[in-house]
Amino acid sequence: xxxxxxxxxxxxxxxxxxxxxxxxxxxxxxxxxxxxxxxxxxxxxxxxxxxxxxxxxxxxxxxxxxxxxxxxxxxxxxxxxxxxxxxxxxxxxxxxxxxxxxxxxxxxxxxxxxxxxxxxxxxxxxxxxxxxxxxxxxxxxxxxxxxxxxxxxxxxxxxxxxxxxxxxxxxxxxxxxxxxxxxxxxxxxxxxxxxxxxxxxxxxxxxxxxxxxxxxxxxxxxxxxxxxxxxxxxxxxxxxxxxxxxxxxxxxxxxxxxxxxxxxxxxxxxxxxxxxxxxxxxxxxxxxxxxxxxxxxxxxxxxxxxxxxxxxxxxxxxxxxxxxxxxxxxxxxx
Amino acid sequence: xxxxxxxxxxxxxxxxxxxxxxxxxxxxxxxxxxxxxxxxxxxxxxxxxxxxxxxxxxxxxxxxxxxxxxxxxxxxxxxxxxxxxxxxxxxxxxxxxxxxxxxxxxxxxxxxxxxxxxxxxxxxxxxxxxxxxxxxxxxxxxxxxxxxxxxxxxxxxxxxxxxxxxxxxxxxxxxxxxxxxxxxxxxxxxxxxxxxxxxxxxxxxxxxxxxxxxxxxxxxxxxxxxxxxxxxxxxxxxxxxxxxxxxxxxxxxxxxxxxxxxxxxxxxxxxxxxxxxxxxxxxxxxxxxxxxxxxxxxxxxxxxxxxxxxxxxxxxxxxxxxxxxxxxxxxxxx
Numbered sequence: 140x141x142x143x144x145x146x147x148x149x150x151x152x153x154x155x156x157x158x159x160x161x162x163x164x165x166x167x168x169x170x171x172x173x174x175x176x177x178x179x180x181x182x183x184x185x186x187x188x189x190x191x192x193x194x195x196x197x198x199x200x201x202x203x204x205x206x207x208x209x210x211x212x213x214x215x216x217x218x219x220x221x222x223x224x225x226x227x228x229x230x231x232x233x234x235x236x237x238x239x240x241x242x243x244x245x246x247x248x249x250x251x252x253x254x255x256x257x258x259x260x261x262x263x264x265x266x267x268x269x270x271x272x273x274x275x276x277x278x279x280x281x282x283x284x285x286x287x288x289x290x291x292x293x294x295x296x297x298x299x300x301x302x303x304x305x306x307x308x309x310x311x312x313x314x315x316x317x318x319x320x321x322x323x324x325x326x327x328x329x330x331x332x333x334x335x336x337x338x339x340x341x342x343x344x345x346x347x348x349x350x351x352x353x354x355x356x357x358x359x360x361x362x363x364x365x366x367x368x369x370x371x372x373x374x375x376x377x378x379x380x381x382x383x384x385x386x387x388x389x390x391x392x393x394x395x396x397x398x399x400x401x402x403x404x405x406x407x408x409x410x411x412x413x414x415x416x417x418x419x420x421x422x423x424x425x426x427x428x429x430x431x432x433x434x435x436x437x438x439x440x441x442x443x444x445x446x447x448x449x450x451x452x453x454x455x456x457x458x459x460x461x462x463x464x465x466x467x468x469x470x471x472x473x
Numbered sequence: 474x475x476x477x478x479x480x481x482x483x484x485x486x487x488x489x490x491x492x493x494x495x496x497x498x499x500x501x502x503x504x505x506x507x508x509x510x511x512x513x514x515x516x517x518x519x520x521x522x523x524x525x526x527x528x529x530x531x532x533x534x535x536x537x538x539x540x541x542x543x544x545x546x547x548x549x550x551x552x553x554x555x556x557x558x559x560x561x562x563x564x565x566x567x568x569x570x571x572x573x574x575x576x577x578x579x580x581x582x583x584x585x586x587x588x589x590x591x592x593x594x595x596x597x598x599x600x601x602x603x604x605x606x607x608x609x610x611x612x613x614x615x616x617x618x619x620x621x622x623x624x625x626x627x628x629x630x631x632x633x634x635x636x637x638x639x640x641x642x643x644x645x646x647x648x649x650x651x652x653x654x655x656x657x658x659x660x661x662x663x664x665x666x667x668x669x670x671x672x673x674x675x676x677x678x679x680x681x682x683x684x685x686x687x688x689x690x691x692x693x694x695x696x697x698x699x700x701x702x703x704x705x706x707x708x709x710x711x712x713x714x715x716x717x718x719x720x721x722x723x724x725x726x727x728x729x730x731x732x733x734x735x736x737x738x739x740x741x742x743x744x745x746x747x748x749x750x751x752x753x754x755x756x757x758x759x760x761x762x763x764x765x766x767x768x769x770x771x772x773x774x775x776x777x778x779x780x781x782x783x784x785x786x787x788x789x790x791x792x793x794x795x796x797x798x799x800x801x802x803x804x805x806x807x
Contacts, residue, residue, distance in 0.1 A: 287645040301743055303635075303642040303649075310637070310745020311621040312781065317742040320775045322735070332775055401656070408651040409635055409743060411644020441654045441666055447646065 141204040145193060146466025148268070149173060149213040151228040156193060157459060158200060159466035163279030165459055169196050173229065179241075182230045182248060190257035209263045210468030211250065212271030212461055219313040221251030221265055227331070264468040266309075268292070268461065270316060272418050272453070273300025273307055274471050275464030280454035281416060288412045290453070291318065291399070293421035296331070297339035297346075303410050307471075318406065319343070323398055341398040344374035344421050351377050351391040362387040378424040392424065396431025403432065404439035407448055418453035418460070425452075475538040479527060480800025482602065483507060483547040485562040490527060491793060492534060493800035497613030499793055503530050507563065513575075516564045516582060524591035543597045544802030545584065546605030546795055553647040555585030555599055561665070598802040602626070602795065604641055604650055606752050606787070607634025608805050609798030611641075615750060615788035622746045624787070625652065625733070627755035630665070631673035631680075637744050641805075653677070657736055675732040678708035678755050685711050685725040696721040712758040726758065730765025737766065738773035741782055752787035752794065759786075 143166060147156040150173060157168030171192050176185035197206065215226040223229065225246045232241050251263040266274075273290040276282040282290075286305040292298040297319030301308045308315045319339035320332055327336030328349060340346050351364055351372070362385050364372060381388035403415055421428060433450050440448075455463055477500060481490040484507060491502030505526045510519035531540065549560040557563065558581045566575050585597040600608075607624040610616040616624075620639040626632040631653030635642045642649045653673035654666055661670030662683060674680050685698055685706070696719050698706065715722035737749055755762060767784050774782075789797055 285645070287642075287649075299743075301637075303637055303644070304640045306638045306640075308621075308637040308744055311619070311747035312745055314777045315621075315637075315743065315745035317745075317775055317777065320742050321739040322773060325735070334773070334775070401659070405655040405739075406743065408654050409633075409649065409740065410642055411646055411649035411651075413645035439656060439668070441651055441668070443648045443651065 141202065142207045143200075143204045144207055144466040144469035145209040146462040146464065146469075147189075147209065147211040148271070148461035148465050149211065149223075149229070150461075151214075154189060155459070155462055156189075156196070157462040157466070158196065158204075158206075159463060161278075161470050163275075163463050163467075165462065167196050167200050168459065168462060177231065179230050179232050179236060179246065183253075185230070186250075186253045186257075190254060194257075206258070206261055208469030208472065209254065209258060209261055210271070210465040211254075211263070211265040212268040212465040212468075213250065213265060214268060216250070216265045216267045217313040218264070218266040218270070218309050221249060221263065223248040223250045223265070262469070262472070264472055266468060267298065267316075268464075269298025270300045270307055270309070271464035271468060272298070272455065272460060273302060273316075273464070275455050275460060275467040276416050276418070276453055277302060277307075278467035278470050279463055281451055282414065285413050287410060289318075289403075289406060289410065289415045291403075291415060291417050293343060293417065293419040295344055297343045301406075301410055302412075318402070321402060321405075323402055338398065338402050342395050342402075342421075344419075347374050347377055347391050347395045347421065348372055350394050351387060354387045354390055354394075358387055358390065360386040364388065374421050374424075378421075378427070381424070381427055389427065392427045393431045395421075396428055397435045400432045400435030400437075401439050403436045403450075404441075404444075407436075407444050408441055411444065412448060414449040414451055416451050416453045418456065422452050422456065475536065476541045477534075477538045478541055478800040478803035479543040480796040480798065480802075481523075481527075481543065481545040482605070482795035482799050483545065483557075483563070484795075485548075488523060489793070489796055490523075490530065491796040491800070492530065492538075492540075493797060495612075495804050497609075497797050497801075499796065501530050501534050502793065502796060511565065513564050513566050513570060513580065517587075519564070520584075520587045520591075524588060528591075540592070540595055542803030542806065543588065543592060543595055544605065544799040545588070545597070545599040546602040546799040546802075547584065547599060548602060550584070550599045550601045551647040552598070552600040552604070552643050555583060555597070557582040557584045557599070596803070596806070598806055600643075600802060601632065601650075602798075603632025604634045604643075605798035605802060606632070606789065606794060607636060607641055607650075607798070609789050609794060609801040610750050610752070610787055611636060612801035612804050613789065613797055615785055616748065619747050621744060623652075623737075623740060623744065623749045625737075625749060625751050627677060627751065627753040629678055631677045635740075635744055636746075652736070652740065655736060655739075657732055672732065672736050676729050676736075676755075678753075681708050681711055681725050681729045681755065682706055684728050685721060688721045688724055688728075692721055692724065694720040698722065708755050708758075712755075712761070715758070715761055723761065726761045727765045729755075730762055731769045734766045734769030734771075735773050737770045737784075738775075738778075741770075741778050742775055745778060746782060748783040748785055750785050750787045752790065756786050756790065
C-alpha cells in the first residue's frame with residue numbers, strides 16, 4: 140500500500156497541511172485559519188479543529204494509503220520535547236490571564252502529544268520552521284545526498300538549519316540553529332529578541348527594508364522609495380525597483396548580501412559545509428542578492444575554504460515548501 | 474589481552490607519543506624531535522625514525538598487549554584524507570625547491586599511510602590537534618556522555634572542535650572547526666592566515682600579549698610590563714602580573730574574556746551546546762579568564778540559551794592531554 144505522511148506548516152495567519160509521499164509529491168492539501176484562534180484558551184479548540192480538517196483531507200484521497208506519520212513545522216517548536224514554547228504570535232495570554240498571574244515561561248503547548256491523541260499509533264514529529272525546511276531540502280531538494288550543508292531562510296526573520304555528518308543539529312536542548320541571532324553589528328539595530336545588531340535585523344525581508352530606508356538618509360539619488368511610507372514598502376517592491384535600476388534599492392541588496400556573506404564566511408569555519416542553500420521570499424530576487432552574498436563570503440573566507448562552498452537557491456522554493464519540509468521530518472525519522 | 478592505542482602529538486618542536494588504554498591511562502611515553510627534520514626532504518627519515526622510536530616504546534612495556542590503533546593529532550591534518558596539508562611549521566621547502574617550481578599546494582604528506590606501512594594491519598587515524606583534544610575530552614574527560622559540546626583550545630593560536638549529535642563535526646572536506654578564524658573585528662589585527670581581525674589575534678596566548686601591549690599605549694597605570702620588550706613577555710607572565718594586581722594585565726584578561734565571550738554567544742546560537750570546554754595554557758589562568766568569558770557570553774546570549782551553557786576548564790588539562798586526545802581517536806572509531 141502507498142505510504143503518505145502529513146506535513147503541517149503552522150504560521151501566524153494560516154495552518155497549511157498536506158499529504159506527501161516519500162518522493163515529495165503532494166497528493167492533497169488544505170488549510171485552516173490560525174488567526175481565528177488567537178488566545179491561550181483557544182488552543183484546545185484549534186487542535187480539535189485542525190485534527191478534524193486533517194481527517195477530512197484523509198478521506199478526500201481517492202486511493203487507499205497508510206498514514207505513516209505527522210511532521211509539523213512551527214515557530215518556537217522543540218523537537219525533543221514535542222512542544223511549542225512561548226511563541227510570539229500564537230495563542231497568547233489575554234490581559235486578564237496575565238493579571239491573574241499566568242507566567243509567560245509556562246505558555247508551553249504540548250503540540251505533538253495533543254494532536255497525536257487524535258491519530259492513535261501515528262508518530263508525530265515537530266520542529267521549528269527553518270529546521271523543517273532544512274530537512275525538506277535534504278529529503279526532497281538540492282541537498283539530497285549531502286552530509287554537511289547549511290540552510291538559511293530569509294523571511295520576516297532569518298532562520299537556519301545546520302546539517303553535519305548527515306544529521307540536523309538540534310543542540311542539547313533542541314533549540315540550535317538560531318543563526319539569525321548572531322550579532323553582526325555590536326550595538327546595531329534593535330532586534331525583536333531584545334538585543335541589538337542581530338543578523339536578521341539586516342538580512343530578513345524587514346531588514347532589507349530598514350536598510351533601504353537608512354539609505355534614503357545617506358544617499359541623494361532619486362528613488363520611487365522616496366514617495367512611499369515605511370509601512371507601504373515590502374522587500375518584493377525593493378526587488379522590483381532594483382530590477383528597474385533604482386540605485387537605492389540596488390545598494391540595499393548589495394549591503395544585505397554583504398552582511399550575510401560576512402556572517403556565512405564565519406559559519407563556514409565552524410561546520411565546513413558543501414553548500415549553503417538560501418530559502419524564502421527574498422531569495423527569489425536572484426543574482427542581485429546571490430552575487431554580493433558570494434562575493435563578500437569569498438572575500439572574507441579563510442584560505443582553506445575559498446572557492447569550495449556552493450551558495451544555491453533552495454530547490455523547494457516554489458513547491459509548497461513548508462508542507463514538504465514538515466512532512467520530510469517523518470521520512471527522515473524512518 | 475589488554476588493548477592499548479598509540480597517541481601521537483606532532484608539534485613544531487617535538488613529537489610526543491604514548492600507549493594509552495581505553496580509560497585514558499598512559500602506560501608508556503616518549504618523544505622525538507620534530508625540529509631536527511625541518512625540510513620537505515627530511516620527511517621520509519622523520520617517519521622512519523618515529524616508527525622506530527614507537528617500536529622501542531612497544532618493547533619497553535612489560536606486559537603483553539594488543540596494539541589496536543594509532544591516533545595522531547597534527548597541525549593541518551585532514552581526517553578524511555589521512556594527510557597533513559601545507560603545515561606552516563613542518564617539513565618546509567628549501568629556497569632551492571621553491572626555485573625549482575615545487576608548489577606550496579602540493580606540499581601534502583600522506584601521513585597515515587606512510588606511518589601505517591610500519592605497523593601492518595593497525596588502523597591509523599589523524600586529525601588536527603584541536604579535534605584530537607575534543608575527542609579526548611569526550612572519551613576520557615569532562616565531556617564524557619555529552620552529545621553536544623564545544624572545545625576551545627587557547628594556545629599559540631585558537632583551535633576548536635564542535636561536537637553535535639555525539640559526533641565531531643569534520644565538515645564535508647575534513648577542515649571544520651576553525652573557530653579561531655571567525656572575524657571578531659572587521660579590519661582588526663593582522664592574522665597569520667592573511668586576513669584581519671580573527672578571534673585568535675585577540676584570544677590566543679599571543680593575542681593577550683598583543684592586547685596587553687595595546688593597553689600600555691591606552692592606559693597610564695604603572696606596570697611591570699612597561700620594563701619588558703614584546704619578545705620578553707608571554708601569557709603566563711601576564712597571568713602572574715594580574716594575580717599580583719597589575720591593572721594592565723587584569724584589563725588584558727578582561728578584554729580577552731570579552732572577545733571570547735561575545736564569539737561564544739554567537740557559536741551557541743548555531744549548535745546549542747551543553748557545555749564549552751576551554752583548554753590550553755591560557756585556561757590555567759582560572760577565574761580571571763573564565764569570569765569575563767562567562768559574563769560577556771551571558772550578556773550577549775539569546776534568551777533561549779541564557780544560563781544554560783556551562784563554561785568549564787578541560788579535564789585533560791594536566792595529563793599529557795595531547796597524547797590522550799590523539800589516542801582517543803582510536804577508541805572513538807571503535
